[in-house]
Amino acid sequence: MTLIVLNFKTYRESTGEQAIRLAEICEDIANDYSVKMVVVPQVADISVISKAVRIPVFAQHVDGVGYGGFTGHITAASLKEAGATGSLINHSERRLKLADIDESITACRKAGLKMIICTNNVATTRACAALEPDYVAVEPPELIGSGIPVSKADPDIVTNSVKAVKNIAPKVGVLCGAGITHGEDLKSALELGTEGVLLASGIIKAKDQRKALEDLVTGAH
Amino acid sequence: MTLIVLNFKTYRESTGEQAIRLAEICEDIANDYSVKMVVVPQVADISVISKAVRIPVFAQHVDGVGYGGFTGHITAASLKEAGATGSLINHSERRLKLADIDESITACRKAGLKMIICTNNVATTRACAALEPDYVAVEPPELIGSGIPVSKADPDIVTNSVKAVKNIAPKVGVLCGAGITHGEDLKSALELGTEGVLLASGIIKAKDQRKALEDLVTGAH
Amino acid sequence: MTLIVLNFKTYRESTGEQAIRLAEICEDIANDYSVKMVVVPQVADISVISKAVRIPVFAQHVDGVGYGGFTGHITAASLKEAGATGSLINHSERRLKLADIDESITACRKAGLKMIICTNNVATTRACAALEPDYVAVEPPELIGSGIPVSKADPDIVTNSVKAVKNIAPKVGVLCGAGITHGEDLKSALELGTEGVLLASGIIKAKDQRKALEDLVTGAH
Amino acid sequence: MTLIVLNFKTYRESTGEQAIRLAEICEDIANDYSVKMVVVPQVADISVISKAVRIPVFAQHVDGVGYGGFTGHITAASLKEAGATGSLINHSERRLKLADIDESITACRKAGLKMIICTNNVATTRACAALEPDYVAVEPPELIGSGIPVSKADPDIVTNSVKAVKNIAPKVGVLCGAGITHGEDLKSALELGTEGVLLASGIIKAKDQRKALEDLVTGAH
Numbered sequence: 001m002t003l004i005v006l007n008f009k010t011y012r013e014s015t016g017e018q019a020i021r022l023a024e025i026c027e028d029i030a031n032d033y034s035v036k037m038v039v040v041p042q043v044a045d046i047s048v049i050s051k052a053v054r055i056p057v058f059a060q061h062v063d064g065v066g067y068g069g070f071t072g073h074i075t076a077a078s079l080k081e082a083g084a085t086g087s088l089i090n091h092s093e094r095r096l097k098l099a100d101i102d103e104s105i106t107a108c109r110k111a112g113l114k115m116i117i118c119t120n121n122v123a124t125t126r127a128c129a130a131l132e133p134d135y136v137a138v139e140p141p142e143l144i145g146s147g148i149p150v151s152k153a154d155p156d157i158v159t160n161s162v163k164a165v166k167n168i169a170p171k172v173g174v175l176c177g178a179g180i181t182h183g184e185d186l187k188s189a190l191e192l193g194t195e196g197v198l199l200a201s202g203i204i205k206a207k208d209q210r211k212a213l214e215d216l217v218t219g220a221h
Numbered sequence: 222m223t224l225i226v227l228n229f230k231t232y233r234e235s236t237g238e239q240a241i242r243l244a245e246i247c248e249d250i251a252n253d254y255s256v257k258m259v260v261v262p263q264v265a266d267i268s269v270i271s272k273a274v275r276i277p278v279f280a281q282h283v284d285g286v287g288y289g290g291f292t293g294h295i296t297a298a299s300l301k302e303a304g305a306t307g308s309l310i311n312h313s314e315r316r317l318k319l320a321d322i323d324e325s326i327t328a329c330r331k332a333g334l335k336m337i338i339c340t341n342n343v344a345t346t347r348a349c350a351a352l353e354p355d356y357v358a359v360e361p362p363e364l365i366g367s368g369i370p371v372s373k374a375d376p377d378i379v380t381n382s383v384k385a386v387k388n389i390a391p392k393v394g395v396l397c398g399a400g401i402t403h404g405e406d407l408k409s410a411l412e413l414g415t416e417g418v419l420l421a422s423g424i425i426k427a428k429d430q431r432k433a434l435e436d437l438v439t440g441a442h
Numbered sequence: 443m444t445l446i447v448l449n450f451k452t453y454r455e456s457t458g459e460q461a462i463r464l465a466e467i468c469e470d471i472a473n474d475y476s477v478k479m480v481v482v483p484q485v486a487d488i489s490v491i492s493k494a495v496r497i498p499v500f501a502q503h504v505d506g507v508g509y510g511g512f513t514g515h516i517t518a519a520s521l522k523e524a525g526a527t528g529s530l531i532n533h534s535e536r537r538l539k540l541a542d543i544d545e546s547i548t549a550c551r552k553a554g555l556k557m558i559i560c561t562n563n564v565a566t567t568r569a570c571a572a573l574e575p576d577y578v579a580v581e582p583p584e585l586i587g588s589g590i591p592v593s594k595a596d597p598d599i600v601t602n603s604v605k606a607v608k609n610i611a612p613k614v615g616v617l618c619g620a621g622i623t624h625g626e627d628l629k630s631a632l633e634l635g636t637e638g639v640l641l642a643s644g645i646i647k648a649k650d651q652r653k654a655l656e657d658l659v660t661g662a663h
Numbered sequence: 664m665t666l667i668v669l670n671f672k673t674y675r676e677s678t679g680e681q682a683i684r685l686a687e688i689c690e691d692i693a694n695d696y697s698v699k700m701v702v703v704p705q706v707a708d709i710s711v712i713s714k715a716v717r718i719p720v721f722a723q724h725v726d727g728v729g730y731g732g733f734t735g736h737i738t739a740a741s742l743k744e745a746g747a748t749g750s751l752i753n754h755s756e757r758r759l760k761l762a763d764i765d766e767s768i769t770a771c772r773k774a775g776l777k778m779i780i781c782t783n784n785v786a787t788t789r790a791c792a793a794l795e796p797d798y799v800a801v802e803p804p805e806l807i808g809s810g811i812p813v814s815k816a817d818p819d820i821v822t823n824s825v826k827a828v829k830n831i832a833p834k835v836g837v838l839c840g841a842g843i844t845h846g847e848d849l850k851s852a853l854e855l856g857t858e859g860v861l862l863a864s865g866i867i868k869a870k871d872q873r874k875a876l877e878d879l880v881t882g883a884h
Contacts, residue, residue: 010290010296015299016302042295043264044303044305048268061293067233069421070314071228071281071309071313071315072312073231073315074265075236078265081238082237084265088293091293093291093294094293095761097760098753098760098764098787101761105786123793126794127790127791127794131789131790319532319566320562322540341544344544344573347573351571351610452732452734457741484741486737486741487710487741487744489711508673509673511672513756514756515756516706517673520673523707524708535733535735536735
């Protein structure tokens, strides 16, 4: 089943009350169109949203630290208890040290959270596949928020990422992101060998978020 | 009125369900003993706790970014909407770049959040006072979690911080922290010129958190 | 005497052999026009340049660590032994945590190095003045490398920085930077109360670096 | 031929004048005992040392940025021009973001510098091997500077790192480090499948650095 991960980032249109409404729209889309949707709100919104919807709720970032004296850090344990079932790690807007990516993955495994590691090119995709997360999501930073879909602008980065992951760690799923907005973008992402997409502004900043999501999923067939 | 700020850090005893219970204990203490208490839980716990208690709920960290493409960041807007009324900034376990402290303060002012900037010595206390936050909390890092109260181990750092702040920005309140556990620690902190204390493990790791807080506030007189 | 600090950054025109030639030009200008010039090459070029010229050679960055196990760090001791007599700290392109600025200043004092702390606005200028370095250099990041001089685009940030520093720590000198290229830029910087300027691309990327420097210093009168 | 990489860190005994003497000792050892030695001094010492000895001189860190506005960064171009022929990347005391490790590798390739990426466990060794540097050097952080050799304390981390690298990128050489001091440590490191060792305090803090190096290389046979 196609996987669509919607990163809420810190947009006004996906914060607080509006985040709850957007998550509910995503749940409707998942039910109506038989796609797997994951919502990725800000940490402060996770507990409310995880009570409001039954689709998976992921965090946008998780630190690799455990219980203890780690003021200001986001722990896997706190995310889990708030209702999250997974997390993005190393998003282009929140890049991590390699050793910290490794520790975040370990913390997620221990807490039973799924993880999607974001990467910026084929080399870092290879490196992250070697860490054996659930998913790698490759996103060329220059296309993020651009409206120019990676699946059109740079299909090679997607197919080479898929190849690299299959060579190193075949169980790791591959997503792609950056500029994904329309059904045809999703369609070509799937044709290039990914299991789905990671997207954000194309949906969140749309005049009609529900319609934008419907266009995305119906246009992919 | 004496101000007692309890930093929940990421201890097991102050995460999720246990964070709610601890916040309720703090509320009881505030009501029973006429002290001002602020609870500082992890971000994922803020929305639930701010509904459970009426005392102020602060975040442990806030980023200086606004609405937009800032995946994995903690925005003042999301904290405010979740019910927080303030935030720690630059805690010793989550130190920030100077320019980012300035941006976090600006973001808090805009969102109507109070801010407590943590500092590690008299020089950085002077520097942070110049940024005119609501409070500066001086905590020598080597005493944090040590059980040795700063007010005994290094009273000069407290009195010199109070002096420095009064010279540069007299409206800024001064707290002290690190090793504060017992009533006498709080008492000497107040005698040294502070408006209260920032504390954590001494209470959170206590066998009986309520009793530890009662001892703290009753022993100060 | 007017102070002109030339930051070599990592431009091709100011790396290695070309850095030596540029430093020699700066020395000629200092001698011919009775201005005080400081050159700020990359660390790898400091030892050669400090043997080639007699004007002060500063580093672009210094870490606050001492002798010991600090692989990859730039220590005040190594800079001093290589011939540097000072360092920039917290440049906009190499921002530091507040606690690390404080430690870098302490390390410079101990090694006998002068320090110029870079700041990005009036608030951070106030904060850095409170740390009592030799100089604060205020540079609005959006004007760096723009060719639009801060002294024209935002004279208030300069005069307010001068005022703030004089209030908090009158012994601290004030420089300004960002977009400074021509003699009139330097002239207005001095008229706004600074002791000189911090500049880079306007000189380094000039077709004729010597002529650009001559224009700068002769045009200021 | 066995490869011995001596990280000078920022010890007093390997800074400035003392760094030159130590590099000369290393050159003598390389000549007298037919081992390949690489010296890794602080950046400020590279140009002088690379003129004083003919053995390879590596930097302790290199940033992934090129020519331009990157104040305070260490560029591959400046290292090359100062006489370095390679660099450590991501040492445990100077950990980097994954994307920055990738950029540092790219910068080294472009400048013709060799690279040794340091890793802290088998997982990060796998990840770094996927980036195809010249060498990976695995060093458990808790053993660094301990005097307890990794080859004895945790031989599995070494053999599993060698296996992982051979699977993913067989051309990448493997070194190990942390606690390596004596000939027997080097001997067991080689027996576990590495091409050599990365070491520091065991030699640098020795009463007689020359004798310590002689003991290391003669004791390995």
